[in-house]
Amino acid sequence: MNYLPREKAKELIQEIGFSKFFIDVIDGRLDSPISIYFGCPTLYYLSDEEQAAYNLGDILPLWEDAGGYMQYAYDIERKDYIIFDIEDGDVSSRYTWDELIKSVIDTLIEHEYDEHENLEETISAVKFLLADLNIGNFDKLAADIQSEWENP
Structure with a gap:
Protein backbone atom coordinates (compact mmCIF):
# COMPACT_ATOMS: atom_id res chain seq x y z
CA MET A 1 0.00 0.00 0.00
CA ASN A 2 1.09 3.54 -0.46
CA TYR A 3 2.21 5.07 2.82
CA LEU A 4 -0.70 6.53 4.77
CA PRO A 5 -0.21 7.92 8.29
CA ARG A 6 -3.20 8.16 10.62
CA GLU A 7 -3.59 11.93 10.37
CA LYS A 8 -3.76 11.79 6.57
CA ALA A 9 -6.21 8.89 6.81
CA LYS A 10 -8.51 10.95 9.03
CA GLU A 11 -8.38 13.79 6.49
CA LEU A 12 -9.27 11.35 3.70
CA ILE A 13 -12.20 9.99 5.69
CA GLN A 14 -13.63 13.50 5.85
CA GLU A 15 -12.83 14.29 2.20
CA ILE A 16 -14.47 11.10 0.93
CA GLY A 17 -17.47 11.67 3.20
CA PHE A 18 -17.23 8.58 5.35
CA SER A 19 -18.78 8.57 8.80
CA LYS A 20 -16.84 10.16 11.67
CA PHE A 21 -17.18 6.70 13.22
CA PHE A 22 -14.02 5.66 11.35
CA ILE A 23 -12.04 8.56 12.78
CA ASP A 24 -13.11 7.34 16.22
CA VAL A 25 -11.95 3.83 15.25
CA ILE A 26 -8.53 5.10 14.22
CA ASP A 27 -8.25 7.19 17.40
CA GLY A 28 -9.38 4.26 19.58
CA ARG A 29 -12.36 6.18 20.94
CA LEU A 30 -15.05 3.52 20.66
CA ASP A 31 -16.70 2.11 23.75
CA SER A 32 -17.05 -1.57 24.53
CA PRO A 33 -18.45 -3.81 23.11
CA ILE A 34 -18.26 -2.18 19.64
CA SER A 35 -14.54 -1.51 20.17
CA ILE A 36 -14.04 -5.28 20.20
CA TYR A 37 -15.24 -5.52 16.60
CA PHE A 38 -13.75 -2.30 15.21
CA GLY A 39 -10.09 -1.83 16.11
CA CYS A 40 -7.57 0.64 14.73
CA PRO A 41 -5.92 -1.07 11.76
CA THR A 42 -2.47 -2.42 12.55
CA LEU A 43 -1.32 -0.90 9.26
CA TYR A 44 -1.18 2.54 10.90
CA TYR A 45 1.52 1.30 13.24
CA LEU A 46 3.79 0.24 10.37
CA SER A 47 6.55 2.28 8.76
CA ASP A 48 6.27 3.47 5.18
CA GLU A 49 8.44 0.56 4.01
CA GLU A 50 6.33 -1.96 5.93
CA GLN A 51 3.10 -0.52 4.48
CA ALA A 52 4.58 -0.55 0.97
CA ALA A 53 5.35 -4.27 1.32
CA TYR A 54 1.61 -4.98 1.07
CA ASN A 55 1.64 -3.68 -2.51
CA LEU A 56 -2.05 -2.69 -2.37
CA GLY A 57 -1.80 0.80 -3.88
CA ASP A 58 -3.98 3.61 -2.57
CA ILE A 59 -6.14 2.10 0.13
CA LEU A 60 -7.70 3.63 3.21
CA PRO A 61 -7.65 1.14 6.11
CA LEU A 62 -10.88 1.61 8.08
CA TRP A 63 -10.81 -1.04 10.81
CA GLU A 64 -9.54 -4.45 11.83
CA ASP A 65 -11.42 -7.34 13.36
CA ALA A 66 -11.32 -8.46 16.97
CA GLY A 67 -8.32 -10.72 16.40
CA GLY A 68 -6.36 -8.01 14.64
CA TYR A 69 -5.71 -10.16 11.59
CA MET A 70 -8.41 -9.15 9.12
CA GLN A 71 -8.03 -5.63 7.79
CA TYR A 72 -10.99 -3.81 6.24
CA ALA A 73 -10.12 -1.06 3.78
CA TYR A 74 -11.47 1.18 1.07
CA ASP A 75 -9.67 1.05 -2.29
CA ILE A 76 -9.48 4.71 -3.27
CA GLU A 77 -8.73 4.06 -6.95
CA ARG A 78 -11.31 1.32 -7.56
CA LYS A 79 -13.90 2.80 -5.16
CA ASP A 80 -14.71 -0.51 -3.53
CA TYR A 81 -13.82 -2.35 -0.33
CA ILE A 82 -11.36 -5.10 0.42
CA ILE A 83 -10.62 -7.42 3.31
CA PHE A 84 -7.22 -8.99 3.75
CA ASP A 85 -5.21 -10.87 6.33
CA ILE A 86 -2.44 -8.75 7.86
CA GLU A 87 -0.06 -11.71 7.66
CA ASP A 88 -0.16 -12.22 3.89
CA GLY A 89 -1.94 -9.17 2.47
CA ASP A 90 -3.77 -11.21 -0.15
CA VAL A 91 -7.07 -9.74 -1.30
CA SER A 92 -9.36 -12.54 -2.39
CA SER A 93 -12.54 -10.52 -2.94
CA ARG A 94 -13.83 -7.02 -3.45
CA TYR A 95 -17.05 -5.72 -1.95
CA THR A 96 -19.63 -2.99 -2.23
CA TRP A 97 -20.44 -1.12 0.96
CA ASP A 98 -23.70 -3.07 1.36
Missing part, protein backbone atom coordinates in the same frame (compact mmCIF):
# COMPACT_ATOMS: atom_id res chain seq x y z
CA GLU A 99 -21.95 -6.42 0.95
CA LEU A 100 -19.25 -5.47 3.42
CA ILE A 101 -21.50 -4.01 6.09
CA LYS A 102 -23.99 -6.87 5.71
CA SER A 103 -21.21 -9.33 6.54
CA VAL A 104 -20.30 -7.22 9.57
CA ILE A 105 -23.92 -7.05 10.75
CA ASP A 106 -24.17 -10.84 10.32
CA THR A 107 -21.01 -11.37 12.38
CA LEU A 108 -22.24 -9.05 15.12
CA ILE A 109 -25.60 -10.81 15.24
CA GLU A 110 -23.83 -14.15 15.52
CA HIS A 111 -21.56 -12.93 18.31
CA GLU A 112 -24.28 -11.09 20.23
CA TYR A 113 -27.05 -13.70 19.79
CA ASP A 114 -26.48 -15.53 23.09
CA GLU A 115 -26.88 -12.26 25.01
CA HIS A 116 -30.53 -11.81 23.99
CA GLU A 117 -33.89 -13.53 24.15
CA ASN A 118 -34.37 -13.89 20.41
CA LEU A 119 -33.10 -12.87 16.99
CA GLU A 120 -35.23 -9.72 16.81
CA GLU A 121 -33.80 -8.49 20.12
CA THR A 122 -30.29 -9.28 18.93
CA ILE A 123 -30.85 -7.34 15.69
CA SER A 124 -32.10 -4.34 17.69
CA ALA A 125 -29.01 -4.50 19.90
CA VAL A 126 -26.71 -4.65 16.85
CA LYS A 127 -28.56 -1.70 15.28
CA PHE A 128 -27.91 0.27 18.45
CA LEU A 129 -24.22 -0.75 18.45
CA LEU A 130 -23.83 0.48 14.87
CA ALA A 131 -25.94 3.63 15.26
CA ASP A 132 -22.96 5.95 14.78
CA LEU A 133 -22.32 4.44 11.35
CA ASN A 134 -25.68 5.80 10.13
CA ILE A 135 -26.47 2.77 7.99
CA GLY A 136 -29.50 3.99 6.07
CA ASN A 137 -30.60 0.55 4.91
CA PHE A 138 -29.79 -1.33 8.13
CA ASP A 139 -33.34 -2.69 8.43
CA LYS A 140 -33.29 -4.15 4.91
CA LEU A 141 -29.85 -5.72 5.41
CA ALA A 142 -30.90 -7.12 8.79
CA ALA A 143 -34.13 -8.51 7.30
CA ASP A 144 -32.09 -10.26 4.59
CA ILE A 145 -29.82 -11.74 7.27
CA GLN A 146 -32.79 -12.79 9.39
CA SER A 147 -34.34 -14.50 6.37
CA GLU A 148 -31.06 -16.34 5.69
CA TRP A 149 -30.89 -17.45 9.33
CA GLU A 150 -34.49 -18.65 9.39
CA ASN A 151 -34.38 -20.27 5.91
CA PRO A 152 -30.91 -21.74 5.50
